[in-house]
Amino acid sequence: MVLDEYRQVYIGATSESAGIAKRIRQHWTGQKQFDRLLAGSVETSVLSIDSFRALDTTRIFAMMTTQYFAEENLLLQQFPPKFAVNRGMGGRGVERFAVLRDVGAIDS
Template sequence: MVLDEYKQVYIGKSDDIAKRIRQHRSSMKPFDRTLLPMYAEKTSCFSIDFFRALDTTRIYIWKRRLTDGVEADLVADFPNIYCTNRIGGDVSNAIEALATMNVREF
């Protein structure tokens, strides 16, 4: 998903892409997560769930197998300042999530 006005991109994968996009757009984050995202207000990026349908300029779909490992490569190709992914792609456990967390200075 591309959010041109905010110069942000989100890269994800799913067996059911329409369902996954609806999940992102319908989830409600507590207000404190806006002020203190992941309890690191100076280093955490905003989750894609903070944006709404009208913020999304384009959606690109690339049909692949979920096991192809492409998500991690795509996330790594974008500089952190432009990527709303909070963790790297193709993460399968908490250790990988922590190791690939998108940290940036504001």
Template sequence: MYTGEMPVDEWTPLRQMRRTQKSGPRPVIDHFGELLRQSKFGHQLTREMYAIPNKKPSAVTPRELVSEAFWASQAWAYEDEGHTVLSDDFCRQQRDAALENFDLNMAFFATLRPDAFEAALAEMLAKNKQLREVTDLKTLDLEEGAYVMVLGRYRQAYIGQAVDMRARIRRHWTANKQFDRLLWGHKHQSVLSVDSFRALDTTRIFAAKTINADRLERRLVKNFPPDFLLNRIEGGKLSPVRGAFIATEVKRRQLVVEPGV
């Protein structure tokens, strides 16, 4: 957890949540057949619990793999010579940019028409009848296939694949996107990660049990309107070669209208 010098009010929401956890009851929520216990981050996405600084980087780049010039250009973002601890300056800038991006994404969601989203979802289901609505996540336990998580409040969907769909969806609900990876691209274009949303943000689930999940996921992602889709990259499994060029696939949203456009 972040240990640098930050204004006290940055941590008020987290401290209040911890006090509630210690003094109040611990309700259990049944959501798609899964029992959700109290979480310090809550069960719905909120601005107050978004972009909580963490000084541990999501990955450490070996120094021998980059040039000295590049290494030196990144030094400001770290406290140590080995680039294993993020600096206070980086955490402040990252938090400010992530919160601005959060606000822009929320404003973007507000412009989307619920009827248009529902129409797009209905069309996808009509064209892919193997997708069935899921009301109990346990029916996907150890099942391979493709799934669609619907976040109705935001008029967004996320399409994925897994060899164990129940476990994968549960990880989406409980994951906490790494602080230094909240933004993928510029703050005016970055799509919010599905792992930043919480369990109760998922209002419907559809899934297809199939060994051809990779092909199905690709087709679903390709044909679903991008404004309604949270996927940050194209569908399909990541090979080593594809992973090396993944930056070329990053989805961007025009969250700020440029002057004159």
């Protein structure tokens, strides 16, 4: 998802069963709790993609793959961090960590 006015990009992945349209709508309609708006210090925090809405998103690019998390981090590395609203690692690493920590849902 590209947020041209803010010079930001968000890179995410979803499974075929969840679908890209549903995942994007979740970001557009999701609301962060006030205490989750900052991740880290005020000076270094990255604003969550859930803080933006449909009209903030100017372009959406999609890539079909059979391994839907395999390319996410590689693609994210193509952008300087100051232009990405991704807050951390994505994909299978997050899923494995969530299982180890017994977290029910993964919130990006």
